[in-house]
Amino acid sequence: MPEADAIRLAQQGDAAAFERLYRLHSRRVYSLCLRMVGNTAEAEDLTQEAFLQLFRKIATFRGESAFSTWLHRLSVNVVLMRLRKKSGAETSLEEVTEPDEDSGGPRRDFGAPDLTLSGSIDRVNLQRAVEQLPPGYKAVFVLHDVQGYEHNEIAEIMNCSIGNSKSQLHKARMRLRELLHEALRQKAREERKAAGNAAGED
Amino acid sequence: MDCKEFLNHLDPWLAGDQRREARVHLRGCSHCRGLVEDFGALRAAARELSASDPEPPAHLWNSLRAQLEQEGLIRTGDEAGARSSWLRRLFAPIPRPALAGAYLALLIAAAFAASGPIHRRVNDYRWVQDTSTEALRAQLNTTETATVASFRDPNPVVTASLHTNLAIVDNYIALCEKSVREDPQNEIARDYLYTAYQQKADLLAQMADRGDYGR
Numbered sequence: 001m002p003e004a005d006a007i008r009l010a011q012q013g014d015a016a017a018f019e020r021l022y023r024l025h026s027r028r029v030y031s032l033c034l035r036m037v038g039n040t041a042e043a044e045d046l047t048q049e050a051f052l053q054l055f056r057k058i059a060t061f062r063g064e065s066a067f068s069t070w071l072h073r074l075s076v077n078v079v080l081m082r083l084r085k086k087s088g089a090e091t092s093l094e095e096v097t098e099p100d101e102d103s104g105g106p107r108r109d110f111g112a113p114d115l116t117l118s119g120s121i122d123r124v125n126l127q128r129a130v131e132q133l134p135p136g137y138k139a140v141f142v143l144h145d146v147q148g149y150e151h152n153e154i155a156e157i158m159n160c161s162i163g164n165s166k167s168q169l170h171k172a173r174m175r176l177r178e179l180l181h182e183a184l185r186q187k188a189r190e191e192r193k194a195a196g197n198a199a200g201e202d
Numbered sequence: 203m204d205c206k207e208f209l210n211h212l213d214p215w216l217a218g219d220q221r222r223e224a225r226v227h228l229r230g231c232s233h234c235r236g237l238v239e240d241f242g243a244l245r246a247a248a249r250e251l252s253a254s255d256p257e258p259p260a261h262l263w264n265s266l267r268a269q270l271e272q273e274g275l276i277r278t279g280d281e282a283g284a285r286s287s288w289l290r291r292l293f294a295p296i297p298r299p300a301l302a303g304a305y306l307a308l309l310i311a312a313a314f315a316a317s318g319p320i321h322r323r324v325n326d327y328r329w330v331q332d333t334s335t336e337a338l339r340a341q342l343n344t345t346e347t348a349t350v351a352s353f354r355d356p357n358p359v360v361t362a363s364l365h366t367n368l369a370i371v372d373n374y375i376a377l378c379e380k381s382v383r384e385d386p387q388n389e390i391a392r393d394y395l396y397t398a399y400q401q402k403a404d405l406l407a408q409m410a411d412r413g414d415y416g417r
Contacts, residue, residue: 013277018270022263030262031255041408045363047258048266055275086359117240121247123254145248166213177240 007067011059018055025068026051028147029075035142036079038131046082050075065156072149073157076139083135117180129179137172144169203227208234216241261404265367268374268401338399339379342406349406364409371402 001009001020009017029050034043053074061070130138136158143149143157144165154165203211203223208231211224215238228235270276346368353361378395385391 013275015267015270015276018276019263019267022266026258026262027255030258031252034256035251039357039360041360041363042357044258044262045360045367048262048269051266052269055270056273082359116236117243119243121243123247123251126244126247126251141248145245146252148249148252170209170212173241173244176244177237180240180244 003067007058007061007063010055011061021054021067022051025071028068029071032072032075032142032147033079035127035130035146036135036138037082038127042082046075046079050078053078066153069153069156072143073159076143076157080135080139117177117184120184121180125180125183126176129176129183132179133172133175137168137175140165140168141172141176145173205231205234209237212237212241216245261401261408264397264401264404265370268398269370272370272373272377338396339375342399342402345403345406349409353409364405368402368405368409371398371405374398375402 001017003021003024006017006020006024010021026047030043030047033046033050034040037043037046050071054071057074061067065073130141133141139158140154143154144151149157151162151165151169154160155162158165160168203226205227208215208224208227211219211221215224228238267276353364375395375398378391378398381388381391382395
């Protein structure tokens with residue numbers, strides 16, 4: 001069943017159409033939630049909540065935006081609301097990112113010149129670094145670099161300007177770069193220490 | 203082109219728009235070269251992350267469907283037909299009550315493999331032969347008491363969410379049992395009921411897993 005037909009039938013309460021829409025989009029929504037919260041049980045709960053909200057509102061969908069953009073907008077809102085509740089405060093998108101630290105010019109204090117991320121990022125350390133990002137950065141990074149959305153779509157999903165989406169993505173990448181470089185330096189220190197210990201034992 | 207201008211061109215550069223003035227800047231700027239190299243690696247690793255995206259667990263749709271039914275968002279007439287054919291396809295060669303029982307036994311036995319006396323009761327396959335819904339329900343109630351009593355999860359959000367889902371499935375079971383009581387010969391009503399029991403067993407198994415994890 002094509003997506004457009006499934007949407008029309010779901011608007012009439014057709015069970016098979018609901019399931020079709022769920023099957024079409026659940027993997028991406030679940031992944032988004034999982035990357036955002038880093039916990040499978042909570043990601044399941046958030047996915048269920050996002051689809052519930054979607055199906056409750058599906059009668060109001062008029063096709064002004066792509067269905068997946070609409071669904072992702074709901075999903076991101078559900079996740080951000082949960083994260084705000086957890087942090088115990090009502091915050092805006094700006095606040096779930098971080099205060100503007102740079103004036104737009106490139107920072108020159110990242111990493112030692114001899115360290116490069118090329119060939120050294122695996123899934124585990126990338127996911128660990130992503131988990132340390134503020135929620136707003138995390139959402140833009142996951143949507144753009146992991147899920148492949150364009151800035152105009154992210155602007156619609158996150159209810160912000162395209163420029164804001166670009167700037168958040170740049171900051172997210174810079175922060176990830178910093179975190180991953182730090183992880184590399186830490187690993188190098190541990191290896192040196194282990195080598196020193198082994199030499200001491202000989 | 204200076205560093206600031208190159209930075210503005212970084213995304214198009216990574217996407218393949220490597221115009222001449224950017225190339226010239228990059229040749230003479232080790233800082234921007236490092237940035238391009240690291241961001242390129244980051245982007246490639248992010249795409250790999252996407253390729254490994256997991257599927258949501260199967261019980262999620264069951265739980266969502268139960269909630270949609272409870273809220274009356276799903277049109278029940280068509281839905282009943284769809285569910286019936288889905289169950290028929292899945293369970294066709296096996297008598298449904300026996301299959302539901304076996305499914306419960308499998309799930310609960312796996313979840314409680316190392317957790318004390320209930321294990322022995324669950325692994326006793328005599329109850330699988332009992333096709334009455336009362337036996338299934340009694341078994342689930344016993345399991346629920348033991349699971350809820352031993353459930354520990356460090357994350358209160360997860361705990362609240364599992365309890366909410368349990369309450370939803372309980373409501374769903376109550377509705378299904380009412381339908382079966384009103385019309386004991388109705389096969390579709392029984393299908394609903396066995397599916398509801400199945401969902402509850404699934405949830406309890408999940409709670410038991412998390413309970414073990416939380417300890």
